[in-house]
Amino acid sequence: MAQTGKRPLSPHLQVYRWGPHMLVSILHRAMGDGMAIVGALLFLWWLGAAASGPEAYQSFVGIIWQAPDSASLSVTNWIGRAVLIGLTLAFFQHAASGIRHLLLDTGAGYELKTNRSWSVIVAILPALFTAILWIAIFWGAL
């Protein structure tokens, strides 16, 4: 940096008033990259166990969900289920936000009020979808 005089600085994140569009923007990245690592590795573990045979698959199910010969849940089952719930929330968040981006790509939704209301919907809807999905799953299991 040769010139360090009193030149105007580019405004950075903290000078802007926080809004829903900023929240869904960073959530989109966080959820997407989270799924890219945690979700993809779990997907590969699942397929790898299935392709390795009944014992490997039983061991996978026993670690993540519930051992077939056990009536109660182990510590890893609780962690596994929490990760699965987190992944579905991440999926719904990233999908809703992704649909918003596809619509924005068409040139629509840049009016301030429209942009704000889409962002609020994208922030709230995924939590609702996740709750409905998991209530349905555990309702069926009970």
Place this chain on the structure above:
Amino acid sequence: MGSGTRLGRVRGLGSARTGTHHWTMQRVTAIANLALMVWLIVSLVTSDFSTHADLVRWLSKPIAAVPMALLAISVFTHLRLGLTVLIEDYVHGEAAKLASLVALTFYSWGGLIFALFCIAKIAFAGVANVGQ
């Protein structure tokens, strides 16, 4: 080459010389991911895959194996593009950035080939295994 004007040859390539390929692929795989992930979630929720035989019986059918393979291709393409941007944005040192991008290449291609091999193995050997 030799065909077209100079302008015609560079149009759409931009300053990075790779043009809009990344942007387009990100969106095309996003649409595919959306459809295929809804299929996967519906399949997992509506079926009981707690035993190996149940899963293999399902995944050995073409109607399940083919979408699963397409899902793997679309997801690993999409995550490679997404993580590439993450690295480009947040990893600033040239050496660290290069190493991260190489690691990502290995991860995304290794993961994809692993997934496709597993799906193919179940699809081609599945019926014989379950029949026992």
